[in-house]
């Protein structure tokens with residue numbers, strides 16, 4: 001197991017649609033172990049492969065009691081609405097309030113390649129949506145109005161300089 005460096009905004013891989021996961025082998029398991037370790041090390045609740053520079057449709061999460069690996073994730077159902085702060089390890093976890101559906105149903109493959117469906121509400125649903133977005137080359141700030149998006153980017157650049 002190893003902690004991998006986090007890929008940060010505006011690295012190109014974060015804006016690319018990920019390639020499908022096709023090999024459900026030992027290498028994928030090792031990659032997911034590394035992703036969990038990297039996520040916990042940074043006190044995150046979810047991490048997608050593009051965030052460690054790998055252009056794959058894959059994420060791990062451990063959020064609000066929902067711990068899973070999702071390969072080739074899709075959101076197949078959403079409903080309701082929630083509003084709350086959201087942040088991203090690729091943007092120094094600078095929070096922005098972002099409305100999201102309160103319920104989301106995820107369809108994905110596990111480490112063995114078996115398809116599963118999982119429902120979540122609240123924070124875990126937000127995590128499903130945020131991480132699946134990463135697999136589609138989307139960041140949470142892409143959902144924000146331009147002015148608020150630019151404010152987050154400005155804050156992020158400032159924090160990077162202070163580090």
Ligand SMILES: [Zn+2]
Nearest residue numbers: 087088089090
């Ligand atoms: Zn993120």
